[in-house]
Amino acid sequence: MSQAINGTGHGGGNGVGNGGRAPGEPLLEVRDVVQEFAVRGPGGVKGAVVHAVSNVSFAIGTGETLGIVGETGSGKTTLARSVIQAPRPKSGEIRFLGTDLMRLGRRALTQARRQMQMVYQDPFGSLNPRWRVIELVEEPLLGYDVKPASARRKRVDELLDLVGLNPSVYGRRRPHELSGGQCQRVAIARAIALNPALVICDEPVASLDVLIQAQVLNLFERLRAELGLSYLFISHDLALVKQVSDRVAVMYLGQLAEIGPAEDLYRRPLHPYTSALLDSIPGLDPATGQVRRPVPLAGEPPSPIEPPSGCRFRTRCPFAQERCAVETPRLREVLRGRQVACHFPVNVVADTAKDSAE
């Protein structure tokens, strides 16, 4: 199936290709990205700054899914938008397919974006209500000058098949004639139309019912396997992120608290915030039948206009000490493959020796 897609998808001459990328270099490498917005502060005072994303670094390998979890206002959406340069972040480096996107001009950036597509939360809001499904899916192909028209039509049918919508049944419909899940399938078909290397999903299933949500998650998994896609997958739902991710990054107030392989991170969180997040999820362990009654974390997230000094989580952290207010913890590797930004990571002391010896 993937061969047929490659046949029509790539138009060639992208400006950004694998050419500039050294072997072994990650698909996307984000270094020290900072994004800030000027706003009026309390009382209408000028000059206040929202520290939306502060010094975030991570990388995504080819075919890898990186999940980003965090609560409202943690900056995960701003981070995603910084990656696609909409708007361009204040500082930092974003290397995608071997090119630093921060230094690209408008035209080169448009070409680079061909390789990175977004899927948003609201499937209705991201589709023009007056267009038919086939027109919606054809649009990205038109936008990047895929010719001739017959090739575009063939590709649209292929894409609709790929996302599980029968073109002869759904092709002529408009968004209001589709369910939420079907709309999201159309949005996904649009995103993968140009064979992107990376798909950025911002809460892609948050507005769907669980049964539909499971179908769309399965679709993401299938596309990953069939097309070798990489995902940057953003959600507030920890279980959902785990379902799709190889590695997971936890964001708190514009910074990464922790990043590491999904399985490890959930089994043994290192950052007190990750631990608190996991403790907040109600549910029932399907294995043991034991009920998980959440342990609430005290306090409210501080304002990103005046983030606390030092560690931003310290105001709510049960283990905070003096050092946390003075010195900002850097993201450092404490166990193999696992980085945490905390002076006093949890779950680490007893096992450090064993893990580093591995």
Place this chain on the structure above:
Amino acid sequence: MRDLRVTFTRGGRRVHAVNGLSYDLSEGEILAIIGESGSGKTVGARTLMGLLPPSAQVSGSAMFDGTELVGMPEPTIRHWRGSEIAMVFQDPTRSLNPTMKIGTQITEAIRQHSDLDRAAARDRAVELLKLVHLPAAERRFHEYPHQLSGGMRQRVVIAIALAGEPRLLIADEATSALDVTTQAQIMSLLLELQERLGMAIILISHDLGLAASYAQNVVVMYAGRAVEYAPARQLFRDVRMPYTRALLGAIPQLERPSHGQLPVISGQPPDPAALPEGCPFRPRCDISTDKCAEAPPFLEHMPGHWWACWHGEAVHPVDPAAAPGASASPAASAGVAGEDGRS
């Protein structure tokens, strides 16, 4: 609640929003009503509040402490609303008046339900704000809703709901718009209030995890019908209705390894204006038979455990032996087998 049915006229068609809903709620109990959008869970609760559009036709019975709520005239129901039964909705922003200070809004609600004078109502309002653990309650009293975070707004809405000292609080997806840590805070607040005030709570949610952790009993709704009703633990341990089972399987679980395919069912819930004959879940069910052309009755098959399915005995729980370390899982869905992640 016995065999509640609600229909509306929408665009000239009769929409069967609730199609047979029965449950019992004891004093001080937490009951969860679970279902997808359009399953009738909200309409069923709104009936208790008398908050249905004029075209609604209601039949069945909802007895609240000996009083029949179905068919109660509007002036009487207006008294009930708030003082006996109060409701908290999903979006706290839409429940609050953006142009009024929160203190004024609470005081107004208190004076609606009591004959306290302005000063006494005001004291009571501050007391309520403290009861719901709003930080710096006295100062917040003079603030507007937009100055508060989402979690704080929901606390204010809950304080307003408590103004009439209701005996039943209906929380309609009250924590769905909130972050997990805030949700945990609000839920622990509701639990505390339930214990301190002896209030019963109906939790309306799509979140089975929430129901499992907090509710004593759970009603699962599909296409306007109650399809399963049992004590929470019993339900999750021994699910009997194929729809409940599908719901349980479709939820990503923290305990499952990454990248598995989730067990899904195809199709969509039926159109409430054109419900199929027989069991409404039949077109999507993998164990349906000819028998299912006849609607299964909602019966108490085991003590306290009700379900509406002809084949409930044949349904097995989702992952009975997927315990960590259990290598051969009989539930052979790809996502569950094996625990050999990347440890």
